[in-house]
Amino acid sequence: MPYIYDDQNIFAKILRGEIPCNKVLETEHALAFSDIAPKAPHHVLVIPKGPYVCHDHFALDATDTEIVDFTRTIGRICAQLGVTPGADGAGYRLISNAGNDGVQEVPHLHVHILAGRNIGPMVMARD
Numbered sequence: 001m002p003y004i005y006d007d008q009n010i011f012a013k014i015l016r017g018e019i020p021c022n023k024v025l026e027t028e029h030a031l032a033f034s035d036i037a038p039k040a041p042h043h044v045l046v047i048p049k050g051p052y053v054c055h056d057h058f059a060l061d062a063t064d065t066e067i068v069d070f071t072r073t074i075g076r077i078c079a080q081l082g083v084t085p086g087a088d089g090a091g092y093r094l095i096s097n098a099g100n101d102g103v104q105e106v107p108h109l110h111v112h113i114l115a116g117r118n119i120g121p122m123v124m125a126r127d
């Protein structure tokens with residue numbers, strides 16, 4: 001199934017410089033910035049610069065160079081935030097919501113890095 005990318009989404013506007021962001025890190029193929037409504041002391045969003053809707057789209061259509069850059073950017077930010085798991089018990093959670101059931105608000109691939117406190121249960125159990 002072809003993925004349909006809406007270039008009017010808010011992250012596309014951030015990439016084009018039409019909307020400001022609090023930049024954390026930028027590489028050739030990725031941009032990381034603070035979430036506007038942080039859910040943890042550290043809440044960073046990492047996005048590829050290419051027009052990918054969600055993670056499966058990126059995994060199928062992105063180049064190896066883009067995928068490596070995106071993945072390493074996430075690792076670099078964890079190191080920059082000082083949340084790499086270690087003897088002090090720090091750590092973080094990565095989340096990438098996709099589609100309706102994943103409750104994705106912005107249709108441009110992004111990974112949330114949440115850290116700075118215990119993030120709690122992964123999901124709320126439901127019937």
Ligand code: 5GP
Pocket residue numbers: 010019021022033034035036037038096097103104105106107
């Ligand atoms: P999703 O629900 O799609 O996984 O997450 C979208 C995230 O984007 C939310 O956590 C929301 O707070 C964040 N967000 C929405 N609009 C903006 C914006 O204009 N700037 C920034 N920095 N974050 C935004």
